[in-house]
Amino acid sequence: RLYLLWTKFILVWAVYSSFFTPFEFGFFRGLPDKLFVLDIVGQIAFLIDIVLKFFVAYRDPDTYRIVRNPTSIALRYCKSSFIFDLLGCFPWDIIYKACGSKEEVRYLLWIRLTRALKVIEFFRDLEKDIRVNYLFTRIVKLIVVELYCTHTAACIFYYLATTLPESMEGNTWIGSLKLGEYSYDHFRELDLIKLYTTSLYFAIVTMATVGYGDIHAVNVREMIFVMIYVSFDMILGAYLIGNMTALIVKGSRTERFRDKMKEVIRYMNRNKLGKEIREQIKGHLRLQYESSYTEASVLQDIPISIRAKISQTLYKPYVESTPLFKGCSAEFIQQIVIRLQEEFFLPGEVILEQGSAVDQIYFVCHGALVLASAKTVKRRLF
DSSP, X not given: OHHHHHHHHHHHHHHHHHHHHHHHHHHOSSOOHHHHHHHHHHHHHHHHHHHHHTTOOEXXXXXXXXXXXXXXXXXXXXXXXXXXXXXXXXXXXXXXXXXXXXHHHXXXXXXXXXXXXHHHHHHHHHHHOTTXXXXXXXXXXXXXXXXXXXXXXHHHHHHHHHTSOGGGGGGSTTTTOEETTEEOTTGGGSOHHHHHXXXXXXXXXXXXXXXXSSSOOOSHHHHHHHHHHHHHHHHHHHHHHHHHHHHHHOOOHHHHHHHHHHHHHHHHHHHTOOHHHHHHHHHHHHHHHHTXXXXXXXXXXXXXXXXXXXXHHHHHXXXXXXXXXXXXXXXXXXXXXXXXXXXXXXXXXXXXXXXXXXXXXXXXXSXXXXXXXXXXXXXXXX
């Protein structure tokens, strides 16, 4: 529970960092005191998050088992995003000033954009939450993607203008800009809000390919970036249109999961099922959603002979090692193997109860079973 609260806390910092990193790169060369203190606090929070990740269990993407081994957790994190997370926590503003304000150092700020992955993961989890309207979630996600891309482009547009000396301001898109009777001469002296609004306007107009003619690239570097930006916008536009079409047509795997979950909840409410069995049912649905590619439906188009070979490869060693089948013929074991089906069970779930009629045999491939009764002490079976 405490770690869940921490993930929400660090998500807020990830949103702030993802937004502020392009802004810092474009509009600041040395942070003001208040923003500098806020930046240091944020980096300390992310350093704490790095330490915590070395102790947080994860679900194996292949076996769907929860991995709690500290060595495995550490190796997995070190092989994934540890380096980027650590570099993102460096105080690049201090390093920039210590290196004599070398412009190349400021490019390392972009490493912090890897924190946007936390925001992406948040939206992915939100799409599966049936308490939140799916259409609303997807539309908000698409709007955030579009606004973030234009925000980043706006910061880069202004950065390109500030790389030229003040004597050449007229050779930049903003220095040569004139709206009505208002001129942007000596634009560095203008307030930050006006500069950002103008840059964002340029980014949005360019993305929408409106082309009013009032604002445009002037020098070669700005032209090159505009060409790259417009090319990227074509891909972004295809992504947005494709997602909107999917919302209208429906049928995505996430939507089918949500619809199934809603039907099950209505069934549980109508029959007034208890809390424990409710959690088990919902847990199984989530497990099926995450591990759907292991279901028998994936192999239904494969010939029976090949499916039999797959079953032999996966399950035959478990059957042969079971004392119950010692001495049985290979043909008998083969008939058992080809009839086996893979099933997953959540921790704490009761598989068989004493006194129940048994019509199935289970082979434990991964995990552990606990044998318990009212009169005996619990024993762990492997």
